[in-house]
Amino acid sequence: MVTHPFHPLCGRELPVLFERRTRRGLWFVCEVDGQQRVTLRQEWTDRGAPAGEQRLSADGLTALREVADALLGRRDSATLVGE
Template sequence: MESRFDPLLQDHRYHPSARHGHPRSGRRRRTAASPRQYSGWLVVTHRFHPPAGRRVEVLYSMKHGGGRMFVVDTGSGARTTLPLEWTDRGPAPEDRRVAQESLVELRTLLDALARHCADRSEGGGSS
């Protein structure tokens, strides 16, 4: 009876995946998202971005810092980069407003800081 044991297959350098030039390294196989998944058009929802509310063409997308970024054509031939959260493809923006009391406290703090800075500049910088 012939043995089917092949000592070369036990060495990672001779693993079947190595014949494609990729030695077995324990790394997971990466799969790319479908190009169509992020292509097409989107609407800029970030209200302070210049093309806010406009529909723009997605040129391509990429992962960046744990998130998705879109490179879009702004219509004038210029390109800009938008995070997913600033588009209609991201989560719905929350309508959170700052309480009036918090704004009053912030103003009090800023006034105190401005007085402190003015006192330091008039007094020669010592505190």
């Protein structure tokens, strides 16, 4: 079953034709309505780890920006808004 919330086939059960493992993870090649094929990351299906139910809050994003700025050697992230 496709579980990725933004995938157009979310909620659909698709037959897996075969699996393909790459350095980026496990992928499933599935059949849609007996006519076309779609490739899905394992994480986008019920065979992968469940997706997080909560998105980052504004405070979480601000803290993440501060960490990124510190790693990049930037001092004042407020001056970078809108660049």
